[in-house]
Amino acid sequence: MKIFVTGATGFIGSSLVNGLRNTFDYVYGVSRERHLGESLLPTSNSLNLDYSDAKINKFFSENRPDILIHCIGSPTVGWAQENPFLDYMSSVNSISMILESIRTYSPNSHLILISSAAVYGYQDINLLSEDLVLNPCSIYGFNKAIAEQLTMNYVNFYKLKASIIRPFSVYGPGLRKQVIFDLITKFTKKSSDPIEIKGTGIETRDFIHVNDIVSGIEKIIRASHYGIINLGTGNGTTLVELASMIGYLVNQNVDFKFLGVVNDLDPPRLIADTAKALEIGITPSIDIASGLDEAVRRSKDRI
Numbered sequence: 073m074k075i076f077v078t079g080a081t082g083f084i085g086s087s088l089v090n091g092l093r094n095t096f097d098y099v100y101g102v103s104r105e106r107h108l109g110e111s112l113l114p115t116s117n118s119l120n121l122d123y124s125d126a127k128i129n130k131f132f133s134e135n136r137p138d139i140l141i142h143c144i145g146s147p148t149v150g151w152a153q154e155n156p157f158l159d160y161m162s163s164v165n166s167i168s169m170i171l172e173s174i175r176t177y178s179p180n181s182h183l184i185l186i187s188s189a190a191v192y193g194y195q196d197i198n199l200l201s202e203d204l205v206l207n208p209c210s211i212y213g214f215n216k217a218i219a220e221q222l223t224m225n226y227v228n229f230y231k232l233k234a235s236i237i238r239p240f241s242v243y244g245p246g247l248r249k250q251v252i253f254d255l256i257t258k259f260t261k262k263s264s265d266p267i268e269i270k271g272t273g274i275e276t277r278d279f280i281h282v283n284d285i286v287s288g289i290e291k292i293i294r295a296s297h298y299g300i301i302n303l304g305t306g307n308g309t310t311l312v313e314l315a316s317m318i319g320y321l322v323n324q325n326v327d328f329k330f331l332g333v334v335n336d337l338d339p340p341r342l343i344a345d346t347a348k349a350l351e352i353g354i355t356p357s358i359d360i361a362s363g364l365d366e367a368v369r370r371s372k373d374r375i
Contacts (some may be wrong), residue, residue: 075141139293189302193210240303278307
């Protein structure tokens with residue numbers, strides 16, 4: 073089985089390449105980055121690919137992947153909001169070219185699109201199930217929703233095989249941005265002043281370790297599961313709880329306070345309904361306490 077992962081130098085993409093190589097024989101990282109090398113031989117496990125129609129068509133006609141995991145996307149919600157056209161090109165244009173190339177040159181490939189829980193946006197219920205009407209509240213979430221719809225159009229009209237993965241708040245080794253990394257960085261700095269944190273503190277997220285994302289996608293591949301599926305834990309953690317846990321683990325006697333400013337781009341609550349994932353045996357194994365302990369220990373090792 074040949075598995076290709078686009079966006080292979082990103083956080084989720086690199087984790088998938090490294091993790092899936094432990095269980096599958098032929099896993100290739102695909103990226104624009106030149107340090108990946110040029111060869112497609114199994115010993116290299118890497119490929120440079122400039123995302124243009126001609127090169128993508130050539131890639132699919134020559135390689136015909138069994139599995140193509142598409143991880144390309146903008147780094148953060150805020151970056152996407154400031155760069156809407158670049159976010160569109162990253163999220164929408166890239167998947168559009170890939171879908172057409174699969175349809176034309178490799179119709180038996182199984183496409184796995186890494187989307188985002190940001191597509192849900194503001195909702196009035198506690199657990200977010202895959203059949204909800206999407207209500208994105210950011211450019212990032214809106215473009216992810218367009219990419220999902222394009223994918224489903226090719227599934228419905230051309231019978232392509234596709235899975236759409238909606239990860240919730242992913243964290244783990246290698247992620248050097250977003251709230252967990254930012255809080256650990258702030259708490260490890262020596263300061264007598266209260267640490268200031270954006271938001272109100274009641275924002276609630278479903279934090280899932282990247283290793284559980286990798287194992288979940290492995291199960292999706294083995295089960296040949298198609299359709300839309302959440303990858304989360306089903307458990308919510310408020311930012312107050314998160315900050316308190318990190319402060320305890322860092323062992324710094326520093327107070328913190330939330331600035332109280334609501335960010336309209338971030339829904340107040342994002343927690344996964346995991347019923348569909350459970351049906352195919354996806355059960356996250358790393359709880360937030362264990363994951364944070366690992367993250368803090370890694371940060372201390374770097375100091």
